[in-house]
Amino acid sequence: MITDKINLKVKSNKISPPPPIIKYMGSKRELLKFVIDGIRSVHNGELICDLFAGSGVIGATLKDDARIWSNDIQEYSEILSKTYLSPINQNKFQGILQQITYIAEEHVKSIKTNLSSFRFIYKSGITLSEFQELEKSQQALINHNFDGQDFHLFTKYYSGTYWSFEQCVWIDAYRKAADFYAKETIYPLIISALMHAMAYNAQSTGHFAQYRDANKASSMMDILIYRRKNIQPYFEKKFSELLNYSSIHDKEHVFTSLDYMECLEQIPDGSLVYADPPYNFVHYSRFYHAFETLVKYDYPEIAHKGRYRNERHQSPFCQSANVENAFKNLFTITSQKKLKLVLSYSNTGMINLQKVKEIAENSTNYYDIYEKEKNYTHSTMGRAKDKSRNVNEILVFVVPK
Template identity: 30%
Template sequence: MVKMQNSELILSCDGIDESKNDIFRPIHYLGSKLRVLEQIDGIISNLASTGDHVVDLFSGSGTVSNFLSNKYSVTGNDIQEYSRVINSALLCSRVGMLEAERFLTSCTNSYFHDLSEKCINPLINLERSAIKESFDGDNHLLCNVIESGSIMASDAIEGSPLFEALNVVKNRLNSAQVLHSNQFIATKYFGGVYFSYKQAVDFDVIAYEISLLKNTPKDIYMAALLSTVSEVVNSVGKHFAQPIRPRYKDGRPKNNLAKSVSKDRDIDVMSTYRKFLYKYVESSKRKYPNYATKLDFKNALEESENVKVVYADPPYTRDHYSRFYHVLETLALQDSPDISTTNIKGEVKYSRGIYRENRHQSPFCIRSKAPSAFEELFYLTKNSGASLVLSYSPFSSESKAHPRVMDIDTINNLGKKYFSNIECISAGELRHSKLNHSSKHLNASDEAELFFIFK
């Protein structure tokens, strides 16, 4: 039996010095490996030589792939488009600083500013009034904007100021023939709820200018946009599992609502975008050929050639990661998805998080499917001739944390069927940050991260 203590939720990125060792956090990410990059590199260096091919199978935000690409030829793979875009920007795409400057100028001078001003201004002005009223002590309108401000998924009360402004904007978008197009995606779906309407419009301006690019890599520009979206979002933990709740359970608006909303909604999108775009441009120089793929883990393993090491960090809890990044996925795809619904006391409503219909559901998050998924992971890696480094965040059955779908011993026993040499290494005492209020923090073990090495 493998006996290790356990942990809960995500590795904190707070306090990370991104100026060292090419560390770069593209987005706020659950389970980010920023704090253990050197440990991962140290493990892989005992399995592979400089320039060898390493596959980061569930690459997520791309931090591991990016870090390893300093020494290896890396394939960053993930099933989500936003991840492919970020990996492509970090690993494969190259854009010069002059090109980046030209693009920023095109965003500043975009005709889309005029179109957005004609269409969206009633909601921008309404939100500004709502925040002012909230600072003056009346939170009613601001609560409504946060709870019901989505143009595509609003349940605003008929006759209310928000309802009237939404109708005016919908009519203007319809007249401009963009209400049902793949333009104004950020504004139509997520404005007012996750971002200010002004911020959402700026996202859409940038996305529009990206769509006009020809004969140049688009992924760096889109990745910088996704990083900006993650940086400015007004939500708990800077993720997209759900918008903030502006009221207490008894219906009263929360204290200091305007202040907590403004700290994110006052962030300037264009200056933040400029910062991230420069960061991607500076990071886009690599010694070895790299690849960014968007494949199911099985297809990625079957299609990869001459792989020396597979690094795998699959999800382990019942929480599907796609719920935390659905906004990034929609903006990366620039499509107009149907919104999922929920049944509340017999009434069908749009999901509060404005989730995409048919989001990816990982088999590693489903108790009935996880064993066979791990079995396929072991079989296909062994069949490729590669070693496998598997990240695992333990869990204590005595705690109230979300249980892991697969426990350590089950994973270990499955691995023994395919690999004769198995090691387990601890990353040491790492503290975990939580997404909820500090009063609700669950106890976390100091044994925060384990690495299984199968060879």
């Protein structure tokens, strides 16, 4: 039976969002109270599964409410959630930033010694033609043989693209430092701080679908702002902030990087699921491939101008031919496992709300299905014609009677 419940009974008004880490398309940070109030209105102490965790902000905000199962098929998302939710004894890691800095600085010295013939300087008064040539010469490092040099992935793959050679050397250096702590609970914080530095030093628009070219003097000057930034202060400030945010706790939160159906099969029956699938044709694996490569650090095969990973996840929620079946599978397993489901969707989604509710009605037994809407301004993160748009964010509740 479909009902139209509007008034949500909220058990707590406390909203404590975690520190932001990356610029994330579709982030619920601006809608946090709306979403958290919705989840809390149907929560009765059971495990909460954040099925498409993304930036990890929902699970982090609910970390004191319940045990969280954070899932996303992208591995960088698991790192973000672990940063927010892992128990960390700050006293154990006193002075660690100095150790990380030392390891990174030693790597920078090593790679610059081994690549001493390469000098890429954005001098004062640089002309457009000089700038273009400087960018191309860095991009050509993709063909350079780095045999014998460890941790050179970003220097080889991305110099002169989203980041400069200098920035890429430091990205590789901090990634090497992170590996020294790969088995420690502090590891996700190091990677997350590095993702933050990458996001705020990149000359792209907040994601990595494509880097910008300097076709005229004005675009060159804009790109130069980012080319002259330094990775190090961004990393250090965010790492310190994340370490101060962390705490010791006894909740056994769970972290997985699974397909949504695999995750739903594994979570306990009767859990509460918050699902925030992609709303349109945009595949997050294209927009955030650089973060995935940072985490995996696997020197992948890459393609196209954006230098995307050849192996990238393609979500059925982004495909017109598969989206209805994806929702059917979601609602069917919800019913089979007696889960509670709170679904985030939009009036600009691949299919309309009425169709979503129709699929839910046909795929569940003995469930109430209702929704709540909120108008807000959504950032398109860099589109030239519509940098923001007014949309309706919709929470669809699918809960046992």
